[in-house]
Amino acid sequence: MWTPVTLIAVLVCLLTLRFLNQLWAHRNYPPGPLRLPIIGGAWRILINFSQDSFMKLAKQYGNVYTLWAGNLPVVVLSGFEAVKEGVINHSEYFNERPVTPFFKALANETGIMFSNGYTWKQQRKFGLVTMRKLGLGKKSIEYQIQEEASQLVDAFANTKGQPFDPTLLITNSVTNVICFLNFGQRFSIGDEDFLKLRNALFQILQSTATLFHFLYDTFPWLMKHLPGPHKKVLENRDHVASFVSKEIEKHKVHQSLHEPQDFIDYYLLQMMKSKRDPNSTYNEENLINSVIDLFTAGTESTTTTLLWGLLLMTNYRDIQGKVQKEIDDILGSSQSFSYQDQKKLPYTNAVIHEIQRYQYILLFGVPRQCSKEVNMFGFCIPKGATVIADLRSVLLDPNQWKTPHMFNPNHFLDQHGHFVEREAFLPFGAGARVCLGEQLARIELFIFFVRLLRAFTFQPPEGVKKIQEKVVVRMTTPPCPYKVCAIPRSNGS
Template identity: 65%
Template sequence: MLEVLVAFLVCLLILRFLKQPGSNRSYPPGPLRLPIIGSLWRLGIKLRKDTSIKLAKQYGNVYMLWLGPIPVVVLSGYEAVKEALINRSEDFADRPVTPFLKIIGKEMGIVFSNGHTWKQQRKFAMVTMRKLGLGKKGTEHQIEEEAHQLLQAFANAKGHPLDPSIQIRNSVTNVICTVAFGCRFSPEDEQFLELVEAIEDIFGFIGSFSHGLFEVFPWLMKHLPGPQKKALSCVEAVLSFARQEVEKHKEHHADYEPQDFIDLYLLQMQKSKNDPNSTYNEDNLLQCIFQFFIGGLETTSLTLRWGLLLMANLPDIQEKVHKEIEDVLGSSQSFTYQDRKKLNYTNAVIHEIQRSQYVFFIGAPRRCTKDVDMLGFLIPKHAVIVPDLHSVLLDPKQWETPEAFNPNHFLDKDGSFVEKEAFLPFGAGARICPGEQLVRMELFIFFTSLIRAFTLQLPEGVKELNTEPLVGLSLVPRPYKICAVPRSSS
């Protein structure tokens, strides 16, 4: 009798969940929502690169998943993403406040905040980047210095097989350190290495199955041992590193003109101390720095790692890039970011690396600010909105050969570089990546410097490097080695 009663109660529970709003025809379609876990079952324990694209083929370009009790609307393909992020930008301007993101971001800084805090912090960051010389000689010179360090690290291998990931990671991290702290760190500095490893561990956790469990069962996962504990300690390690740098700046703040982000932020804190609407405080400063690393390190370093892998696999394209660099720059020892306008093919190759090997599984999530009717569906207020930027960059309606590496996607019939509306690796609308210009400069200067100085070759006995990524929040190249052979003209 007890077994019959339990079975009856389970059936009632399932029927209750089936009658939730997700089954309403006005809401986007999606996988069956089960009690407690929602539709997490449909994603499986292990994500694949094409998981979201396959779901779109089954349910359409606007579909709904349930992360436990949280509705998640996924937008697939250029038209759906454009409609939400560009045409209806204000309706989807918020960032979701999930249990894990709330713990690590505290609804502060630029990435994890909303409303007045977000607007004020973002505006300050954009203005400050311009003051520091973003797009001008100041920041560009710092990137050139890191490019020189990267070239030296490659040269030290003397043409023998090397794994470029560590050198690239250190150089990209030091660009962010220079912008935030006004200094670079030695690759042997223990605190610097701990900072980099902590950031990588955070990225390794976000998007994992354990992360999904944390968002659904935060009350339980907070008290259980596991990778979530390490991820949270890594967040505190990055914040602690930033806190030490802030204290150093406070000690010498009056000794010189502002040189970096911390200097300018501390100055703004002084100017705004009597403003009751000010959000300029030390907690927001620490979160801004933390989010610079979260937003900037992975994007640039993974794109460069994919770029070198592809150039080693595609020697004809690599040589065409090198020839253009030599023809345009000649014997000039230096070049600038503005030279990209003369290096059409090189610029197209860099863009095609970003398009064909987009480094994130999906785009950064948003949150719906109100009930929205869009493309025939009702998107409920507070629903998490996930723009699948990966699907935009592989949209067959926008790209001639979406699955193939083809620099001609960004060239016209005369060989001139052309921008494409569907090229959205930095997102779009109100939440477009504030560090886009910095990342573009890094990619161009690092990539062009490396191809100019070295021929990237496969190690002896290796016919081709594996292009299947390791899938998590990021799409990471499998470990590989290449030979960076110095060119005779370098």
């Protein structure tokens, strides 16, 4: 007769055999932290977790290592050579996204960021083509960015040189650029629906790469029935989707078939053209999630970079002064300038690039999935393996940067002061999954940064010698909230 003790012993034996069988099945994976039952190797990064946790593991296990997230083996590529070999030299094999329970619940394998196969190819191609039509690299979207930058300068001026937290003002301006791109309109800072949208997007991003994200992917069948932050994340996702759906319905009523004005207009037009195509992936679910993807990728990243930019300019007053002198000397008193003027401002361009390098705004690159078995540096990365390109390790690689842990614009300047492109500058990723909004982000960063530095000198509050460069560690890595003084310049525009 089976006793409770016997049943428990048999269960333990079965679980142990299953665990050992999994270890044997994945024996060819690169080395990594000891894998424990249930939690895998995550214990190594959950202890004293920081921005540098992944790079510390690379020092111990090499630039290609395996980190078990519960039952999911994740291959991490660290440093420029490993990342280049994976996502650039083998780009065609690292162009899929892993379908994890958490991301499936958020996006259901639709949109641009988390779709795969034909759906991804069609949605991404449409996104690239449409953003070009909307003026990416041309003056139409740049005009709107200039308008938002002007509004931001006015908002900063209203602080009258007193200490203030720039987070909300910058977030509103950057989010409105994406609103114009998607919806063809901007929203006022006090618009209730706009505030809810912005806060919901923030909450979604804040939940990624957290303990509850890990638990959801490890125990999806259990977490679906338990309360916690993951429930709030899905509620926020539904709120954003509802907001986008309402905008889509408005566009249907006032549809501009002959003169599409924004992303939704172009998408609805494409849906109509593709009605008879049985292979078409143009539908409202993909439209909603494509819009959400553009918001997710286009708001937090640019906002965080600008926040780091102001903080670093405040702390490095000599560099701030050199930027302002170059802007004054080249642009003079002229009110107008364009993104093309970056070629005339090599030092300013170098500083913007160095901000992105020195304070990379993501914890790591968005995960990918290997579509075919790949051999790298003597290791076999099996088909279906989840792969993370640690882009922070690339931007701090001592083999690529003279002073990787110092804020040094000379990384992007030659001996004559000319701007120099660097192969290891990969804040937007690389390969087939390179960030769709890279060009938009570059234009925004340049215009916002130049307008602000032209109009103000940034100083720490009275009694503060230097703002602490502390990081909030989540999927994005913004600075801890800080206050700064924007002192109007006599020649600022």
